[in-house]
Amino acid sequence: MNLKSRIICTMLVAWAALILHSCNQNSSSQPSDEKLPETVSYNFDIRPILSDKCLACHGPDANKREAGLRLDVAESAFKALKDNPKAHALVAGKPDLSEAYLRITTPDTSLRMPPVGSNLKLTQREVDLIGKWIKQGAKYEKHWAFVAPKKPAVPEVEHEDWPRNEIDHFILQKQEQKGIEPNEEADKERLLKRLSLDLVGLPPTLQMMDEFAADKSPDAYEKMVDKLLKNPAYGEKMAIHWLDLARYADSHGYQDDGYRTQWPWRDWVIHAFNNNMHYNDFVTWQLAGDLLPNASKEQLLATGFNRNHKITEEGGVIPEEYRIMYVTDRNDLFGKGLLGVTLECAHCHDHKYDPFSQKEYYQMFAFFNNVNEVGIESVIGGPETYAKKPLMEISNDDVKNILTFVNKPDTNRLIVSVMGDLDSTRKTYILKRGVYDAPGDEVQPGTPSSILPFDNKYPKNRLGLSKWLFDKKNPLTARVYVNILWQEFFGKGIVKTSGDFGMQGELPSHPALLDWLAVDFMEHNWDIKRLVKQMVTSATYRQSAVVTKEKLAVDPDNVLLARGSRYRIHAEFVKDMVLASSGLLNKTIGGPSVKPYQPAGLWEGATSGRGLLSVYNQDHGGALYRRGMYTLIKRTVPPPTMSIFDASNRDLCEVRRLKTNTPLQALVMMNDPAVLEASRVLASRLLQEKTDNKEKLIKAFRLIVCRTPSEKELDVLTSYYDQQLKNMKPQAAEKMVAVGEYPMTKNMDKKALASLMRVISTIYNLEETITKS
Incomplete structure (x- = not known):
C-alpha cells in the first residue's frame, strides 16, 4: 500500500471513529457537555491531561520526542505534521480535522493514542474536554506558575459577617460555590493549643x-498571637522547615560520615526568624552573603546554607566527580527549595515535562560552579575535618561582639563551612548524560527563559542570581514561600506538591488566593511575621476541626477548608511536647547538637569504624532535655525515634514531610525512655503538691492534652489510677520508676509514683496529645 492509500485509509478510520464518538456522546451512559466547564481552560483542564498522558513522547524533551510533534506549545501543535504536511495535530475550532483528536478517539488500536502498549488511557471526560477545547479555539496559555502573579480583587461573599481578613473571602467564595459552610470557631482551649504548637512548637503553659x-x-x-510571635521559641519552631529545606545535618554523610560543626549556621537561622529578617534579605544573605559589599561575618556565616550538603572524606575517590556532585546539590536545592520546580530532571537531558533544557540546567549550574572547593580535602580525622574550605573561624571575641546569637559553650576552636568563590572564573560545560568527565558545549550563567530570562543588568554570579530571584517579575519566588508557610499552618499547601509547581505538579486549590498572598507578601517587603499573622488570625485558621458526614462526603481531603486542619505534629515537637509538659524542657537556645537516649548499637552496626561518630556516646544532664531540633543528626544513622515520626534525614532538600501512621509510632510513645522518664518526673511533681487525686489528674491532663478533661474522661483516669494503686506490686513499682537519668525524689512512695506514672503515660499515648486539631 502506497503512502497516499495509507493516508486515505487512516482518514476513513478517523472519520468512522468520529461518528462512533458522536454516537457515544449521545448515549445517556456517557458524560454530557453540560457537565463540562462552560469555558475549557488549557492550564486547568487540558494541560494536566497532556502532562499525564502525552508529554512523555510529545513534550519538551527533544531526545524522546516522537514524530517531531510537541503538544505543549501551540507553535508545534498547529503546524503541519512532519509525516503528513497536509494534516495538523490541532485545527482551531475543528476537532474533526485535528489529527490529535482523531487519534485519541479512533477504535483502531494500532492508531490510537496514547499507544495501547503505554498502559495509558484517556477517560471519556478527558476526551470530551479536549474536543470542547478544540471547538472553542484550542487556546494555549503559558503554564500558570510561570506567569508573574497579579493581585486579584478580593471576592465578594454572601456571608459577609464570617471573614476576618482577605484570606477568608477567597476561601468562603469557593465554599459557597460548592454549597457548604465553614465550621464555627474552635473552642478556646483547642484554639490555643493549635496556635501555640504552630507558632512556638510547644504546648501552652497553664498560665x-x-x-x-x-x-x-x-x-x-x-494579643495571644502577638505574644507568641515575640517568644524566642518562635525562631526555633520556624527554623525546622528551613533546616529541612537546607538539608542541615551534623555529619558529612557517605560511608565515613564524620562530624561537622555547622550548628552556628542553625543558630543564625533561629536568630534571623526571631528578628523577623525579611525573606528577600534572609535568602540573599544565604545565597550570596560573601559577595555583598563589605560583607560582615554574620553575612558570611549565613552562606553556610549552601555548604550543608554531603561531603566525602573517603580515600580513593575521584575529586572532580565529587566536586560536581556538590555543585549539583546546590543547583537542585535552588530549583526545588526556592523556585519550587524539578530542575534536577534536566541534569542528564532536557526536562520531559517542563520547558527546561539541559543547557539551561547547566547555565544555572554555572552560578554555583565557582566555589573555591575541592572534591576531597581531607580524610576523616580530628578537628581540622569538622569544616571544609572555604571556611570561617568563630572566635570568643566574635561571639561577644558580632555573632552574639551564637551559643558557643566552650573555648575550643569553632569553624564553619561557608561560601567563597575563586579569584578566576571556572568554565562550565553541559555534561553529556550528566557525567562529570563528559563535557560538551561551554555555557555562561543564565536562568530558564520560561521562568524569567536573566537580565544582563545583574552580575553573573550568585548575588546576581539572588537579584533575579527577587525580581518582582519572577513568577515563582513569592508563590513558593507563601505556599510553604501555608503548608506549615494548614497541613498542606495551596499547591499540594510544594516542591513542584511545574507541569506534573498539583494545580493550586485556590489559585486566586495564592496570587493575592504572593503579591501582598512582595508589596509588604517580604515580611514573614506579617504573613504568618495574616494566616493564623484568619477565620479559616480558627475553625473547629470537627467534621460532619456531609462534609466528609463532599470534601474528604478538606481541600475547601470548611473545617480546621487535623494532623500529627512534627517529630521534633512530639519530643518538645513531652519535655515541656513534664517540666523537663531545657529552654537553652542554640549551641551544639546533643545525643539523647537511643537504642544501643545502632551507630556501631552501621559505621566504617572511624571518626568521632563511630560510637554513640550519649550525653547527660541538661543536654538530655534539649528541644528535638537540637538532636544530633548523623546522616547514615539518623535519630531513630525522629525517623519513625517522619523527620527528614537531611540527605537532600526536603520541602514537605510525608505523614505516616504506623504501629512503631505507638511503640515509641509507650516505651521510649524519654516519654517514660517524663511520666515519672511529672508524677513525682504532682504527688508533692497538696492536692487530691482528682486535681492531680486534671492538672496532668491539662498540661499534656491542653484542655480540661470531661467528667467521663476523668472518671476513666481516676478508676485506672485506683486500680493501679490497688494492684501495684512493690517489685514492679521499683522496676517501673527506674527509668531515665533525672534524679529521683527522695522519700517518694514508689507504689503511688508508679501508679500515677502509668496514668500519665496513658495520657501521653492519647492520639489527641500529639495531634494538632
Whole structure:
C-alpha cells in the first residue's frame, strides 16, 4: 500500500471513529457537555491531561520526542505534521480535522493514542474536554506558575459577617460555590493549643491557658498571637522547615560520615526568624552573603546554607566527580527549595515535562560552579575535618561582639563551612548524560527563559542570581514561600506538591488566593511575621476541626477548608511536647547538637569504624532535655525515634514531610525512655503538691492534652489510677520508676509514683496529645 492509500485509509478510520464518538456522546451512559466547564481552560483542564498522558513522547524533551510533534506549545501543535504536511495535530475550532483528536478517539488500536502498549488511557471526560477545547479555539496559555502573579480583587461573599481578613473571602467564595459552610470557631482551649504548637512548637503553659480563658476582650486572640510571635521559641519552631529545606545535618554523610560543626549556621537561622529578617534579605544573605559589599561575618556565616550538603572524606575517590556532585546539590536545592520546580530532571537531558533544557540546567549550574572547593580535602580525622574550605573561624571575641546569637559553650576552636568563590572564573560545560568527565558545549550563567530570562543588568554570579530571584517579575519566588508557610499552618499547601509547581505538579486549590498572598507578601517587603499573622488570625485558621458526614462526603481531603486542619505534629515537637509538659524542657537556645537516649548499637552496626561518630556516646544532664531540633543528626544513622515520626534525614532538600501512621509510632510513645522518664518526673511533681487525686489528674491532663478533661474522661483516669494503686506490686513499682537519668525524689512512695506514672503515660499515648486539631 502506497503512502497516499495509507493516508486515505487512516482518514476513513478517523472519520468512522468520529461518528462512533458522536454516537457515544449521545448515549445517556456517557458524560454530557453540560457537565463540562462552560469555558475549557488549557492550564486547568487540558494541560494536566497532556502532562499525564502525552508529554512523555510529545513534550519538551527533544531526545524522546516522537514524530517531531510537541503538544505543549501551540507553535508545534498547529503546524503541519512532519509525516503528513497536509494534516495538523490541532485545527482551531475543528476537532474533526485535528489529527490529535482523531487519534485519541479512533477504535483502531494500532492508531490510537496514547499507544495501547503505554498502559495509558484517556477517560471519556478527558476526551470530551479536549474536543470542547478544540471547538472553542484550542487556546494555549503559558503554564500558570510561570506567569508573574497579579493581585486579584478580593471576592465578594454572601456571608459577609464570617471573614476576618482577605484570606477568608477567597476561601468562603469557593465554599459557597460548592454549597457548604465553614465550621464555627474552635473552642478556646483547642484554639490555643493549635496556635501555640504552630507558632512556638510547644504546648501552652497553664498560665497561658488560664489567661486566655479569662480574657473576654474582642482582641484576646490577637494579643495571644502577638505574644507568641515575640517568644524566642518562635525562631526555633520556624527554623525546622528551613533546616529541612537546607538539608542541615551534623555529619558529612557517605560511608565515613564524620562530624561537622555547622550548628552556628542553625543558630543564625533561629536568630534571623526571631528578628523577623525579611525573606528577600534572609535568602540573599544565604545565597550570596560573601559577595555583598563589605560583607560582615554574620553575612558570611549565613552562606553556610549552601555548604550543608554531603561531603566525602573517603580515600580513593575521584575529586572532580565529587566536586560536581556538590555543585549539583546546590543547583537542585535552588530549583526545588526556592523556585519550587524539578530542575534536577534536566541534569542528564532536557526536562520531559517542563520547558527546561539541559543547557539551561547547566547555565544555572554555572552560578554555583565557582566555589573555591575541592572534591576531597581531607580524610576523616580530628578537628581540622569538622569544616571544609572555604571556611570561617568563630572566635570568643566574635561571639561577644558580632555573632552574639551564637551559643558557643566552650573555648575550643569553632569553624564553619561557608561560601567563597575563586579569584578566576571556572568554565562550565553541559555534561553529556550528566557525567562529570563528559563535557560538551561551554555555557555562561543564565536562568530558564520560561521562568524569567536573566537580565544582563545583574552580575553573573550568585548575588546576581539572588537579584533575579527577587525580581518582582519572577513568577515563582513569592508563590513558593507563601505556599510553604501555608503548608506549615494548614497541613498542606495551596499547591499540594510544594516542591513542584511545574507541569506534573498539583494545580493550586485556590489559585486566586495564592496570587493575592504572593503579591501582598512582595508589596509588604517580604515580611514573614506579617504573613504568618495574616494566616493564623484568619477565620479559616480558627475553625473547629470537627467534621460532619456531609462534609466528609463532599470534601474528604478538606481541600475547601470548611473545617480546621487535623494532623500529627512534627517529630521534633512530639519530643518538645513531652519535655515541656513534664517540666523537663531545657529552654537553652542554640549551641551544639546533643545525643539523647537511643537504642544501643545502632551507630556501631552501621559505621566504617572511624571518626568521632563511630560510637554513640550519649550525653547527660541538661543536654538530655534539649528541644528535638537540637538532636544530633548523623546522616547514615539518623535519630531513630525522629525517623519513625517522619523527620527528614537531611540527605537532600526536603520541602514537605510525608505523614505516616504506623504501629512503631505507638511503640515509641509507650516505651521510649524519654516519654517514660517524663511520666515519672511529672508524677513525682504532682504527688508533692497538696492536692487530691482528682486535681492531680486534671492538672496532668491539662498540661499534656491542653484542655480540661470531661467528667467521663476523668472518671476513666481516676478508676485506672485506683486500680493501679490497688494492684501495684512493690517489685514492679521499683522496676517501673527506674527509668531515665533525672534524679529521683527522695522519700517518694514508689507504689503511688508508679501508679500515677502509668496514668500519665496513658495520657501521653492519647492520639489527641500529639495531634494538632
